[in-house]
Amino acid sequence: MPKTSGSKPSARGGPSPHLTKKCPECFTYLPLAAEVCHACGRPVGPVTATGLARKPFNWKAYLAAAAAAAAFAAFVWWGFFSD
Numbered sequence: 001m002p003k004t005s006g007s008k009p010s011a012r013g014g015p016s017p018h019l020t021k022k023c024p025e026c027f028t029y030l031p032l033a034a035e036v037c038h039a040c041g042r043p044v045g046p047v048t049a050t051g052l053a054r055k056p057f058n059w060k061a062y063l064a065a066a067a068a069a070a071a072f073a074a075f076v077w078w079g080f081f082s083d
């Protein structure tokens with residue numbers, strides 16, 4: 001059985017070939033286990049195929065946007081129906 005010669009190492013069993021990930025906000029290199037960027041303080045998720053850290057879902061921003069939309073809807077309702 002001929003053994004293929006080459007400098008390419010055999011496939012590793014790890015889920016990711018990356019040793020670091022980059023903050024999606026400021027592109028600082030972070031350790032794979034980092035959950036918060038030490039440079040800008042933003043939360044970062046697991047590494048993606050491109051080596052960037054995924055942006056975790058921001059519940060606070062989502063709730064703030066939902067609250068703003070609800071407040072706007074209430075304001076419109078009030079403007080049209082409380083004359």
Ligand SMILES: [Zn+2]
Nearest residue numbers: 023026037040
């Ligand atoms: Zn950052």
